[in-house]
Amino acid sequence: MLIKRRRGWELPENRVTPEGIYLQRRDLVRVMGLGAASLALPGIALAQGADPSAARYPAPRNDRYGVPTPMTAEKQATTYNNFYEFGTDKSIWRDAQKLEVRPWTIKVSGLVEKPFEIGIDDLLARLPLEERVYRHRCVETWSMIVPWTGFPMRSLVALCKPTSGAQYVVMKTLSKPSVMPEQRDLLYPWPYTEGLAMDEAMNDLTFIATGLYGKPIPKQNGAPLRLVAPWKYGFKNVKSIVSLEFSDKRPVGFWEKLQSQEYGFWANVNPKVPHPRWSQATEKPLGSSERIPTLLYNGYAEFVAGLYTNRTAEKLYM
C-alpha cells in the first residue's frame, strides 16, 4: 500500500495540491462514469432536525477576537466545501448528508492520565458553548468569515488530562469507507489526520466548532465537531473528529504525507511566503469577485505570533 501511495504521488508538481488533486481526481471520476448527480440525498435542514443538541444554539457571542466583516453568506459556506472523504469536488454537501453523527464517540488516548471515550452529547453537556466570528483562509486562496459555535480547545484538553510528556495533540477524522467513498481510494493516507503543538492547542483562540450560523454544524462542514485554528491554512482544521491522541512525537498530517514540500506541520498564514506554485499575497472571499490582501496569521498575529518566537528554525509558514 505504501509503495502504491508513493507511486501515486510521484506526479508533476502542478498536479499535487488540493486544487490539483481535485482536478486530477475529477477527471478520473468522469472517466469512470461516476458523479455526484447519481446520489439523491436529503437536504441540510432535514438532516439537522435530528440533532439532539439543537436547543443549545444559538449560543452567546464572544467577541474578544473581533467580529470581522463582511460575513460570508451561509449558503456559500455550506455548499462550497473541502471534505475529500466525500469527493474531490467542492460541492460535496449533498453527499455528506449520509454521514451519521449520532451516536458519535470521541476516543482520548496516548499521554493522558487515563484513556477514555466520551459521547458527543456527554461532552457538550460538560462545556458551555459560545459563538465566535473567525476568518478562514484556505491554502488554495479562497477565504470566508463565518460564525462558529463551540468551545475553546483548551477546555477539551483540560478534560483529557494530558501528562507533562505530551507535546502534541493528534486528531483524526472518522474512518467509514461505506459512507465516505473516497476512503476506498488507497492513494490517500486515510484517515485525515492533523495535529497541533500543545501550546497551540492551549491558546484561547483555538476552537472546537460544534455549530455554524447559530445551529448545529452541518455535516459538510465537519459535524459533529471540528478544529478551528483560524491563523493557519484551512487544511489544519480537521473535520468530524473521532480521536485525540496526546503524543511526544510530531504527527505528519494528511497533506504533509502526500506532499511535504508544499504542506507542512505549522501551516501559518503568511502573505509574504508563497506556496511553491502560487502567491499567497491575496485571497478571494467566497461569494466575492474581488481579491483582497491576505493578513499575517490571517489577522490574528496579536494573539498567536508569540507562539513562534522560539521556533524560528522551523518552516512556520508552509
Ligand code: MTE
Ligand atoms: N477535514 C477532513 N476530514 N477532510 C478534508 O478534506 N479539508 C480541509 C479542512 N478539513 C478537509 C478537512 C480543508 S483543505 C479546508 S480549506 C477546510 O476543511 C474546509 O472547511 P469548510 O468546508 O468548512 O470550509
